[in-house]
Amino acid sequence: MTKREKLSTESYKGVRDFYPEDQFLQRYLFEHMERVCELFGYEEYSASILEHSELYRSKTSEEIVNEQTYTFTDRGNREVTLRPEMTPTLARMIAARSRDIPLPARWYTIANVFRYERPQRGRLREHWQLNADLVGAEGVEADAEIIAVAHGVMRSLGAEERDFEIRVSDRRILDSIYQSVGIAKEYAADITRLLDRRAKVDDFEKRLTDMIAHEEKAVKLIEELERVTSSAYLEELRITLERMGVHNMIVDTSITRGFDYYTGMIFEVYDTHEDNRRSLFGGGRYDNLLGMFGGESIPAVGFGMGDVTARDFLEAHNLLPEYAPATELMLCVVDKESSAHAIQLAQALRREDVTVAINFSGKRIGDQIRQADKMKVPFVIAIGEKERVEGRYAIKNLATGAEMTLPADRIAEHLFSSLG
């Protein structure tokens, strides 16, 4: 290859490479998410990132399908979309086997999703998100449980309750206000979307008045929004959440969530850190979505939590874990004659479940140790003539510098007790 043809090392716009340190954090996040979901009895599922485009046309707005997805035509002339979210896939999978799946079903997945738009901080073109859904259950316990799972994930990542707050509202409050004020159904979705942006828009009242085209109604709507600050249902939810160990829920009727498909409880988890005060993730109840597949309507509630915002949260709160490779031990080969012995020892240790890398580089022993230290491998053993002859090995702890000389069959035990 000539110099002019040099390939770019940049990753595709809006997507990330995960170098080992990044992947370590990714795995840390995922393992905590998985564990908490499973503690609540959720089963893992998965699906292809490719879906028929019509899956999103049926439920989401045209704009999202046309302008914010990766959509293409395959060789068989089918319209294909890289999934922009997981909920339609979940709904499709449940609906496809609704007679066989025992309900209520508790399902979770950690999936990559794609959106075609301008990347910004906290918003990329590909990200990974935990989706946990409780399908086939209505009622306050189900709503509370989904919030408790979200809360549990945050707690398991090291967050204290004061680090975040769970703002909860209910679409039915808005619906009843719209009804009492006399707002036609066709305006409701647009108004809801405007309310979602209320804090960001300076001329909120003017816009609202323009949208309703009826000044009295607009005034009354604003009055009602300010008057109604909670509901009996939300108070019951609060009590149920307390029982589940969730104490940082607040009712905030200004929470609306942008999407049309929510039908009941909705929530958003907010960072309370001063530098990062924003919505981290959220979810809610969507009782009409599964009915779109033609079968019977099935109630559902769920949430989605993205890895990008989770990382930002952990960083802002100083909760990032320190990197540690999976490798516990590096064997440093002192001379060419010792490599066969090192291979043999490594195999024996692997049978005892020790993760072990062999350094065949032929570099000086000091360089090999320095490299192991740089890679944060916690232990090294040098293998040379002395070890071959004696059958005893000096295990060096790179953090403390301490050495312990042991026969081969005691090494694994020593490592595990030192690593805890």
Add this chain to the structure above:
RNA sequence: GCGAUCGUGGUGUAACGGUUAACACUGGAGCUUGUGGAGCUCUCAAUCCGGGUUCAAUUCCCGGCGAUCGCCCCA
């Protein structure tokens, strides 16, 4: 999709319309042929891409690409 700001080795910075683009860290080699973290020596490595203005462009202009911020949108 729109607007603004920015783009120099792997990383972080510097410089200038004009000689060989500087410094630190990192990487590599050595001082030191069986034990790391210090020190010293040497060394690899960059002006995002394309076009224009100019005797001369890394610098100025235009376009593309990318990043960040805002708008739009938010699964």
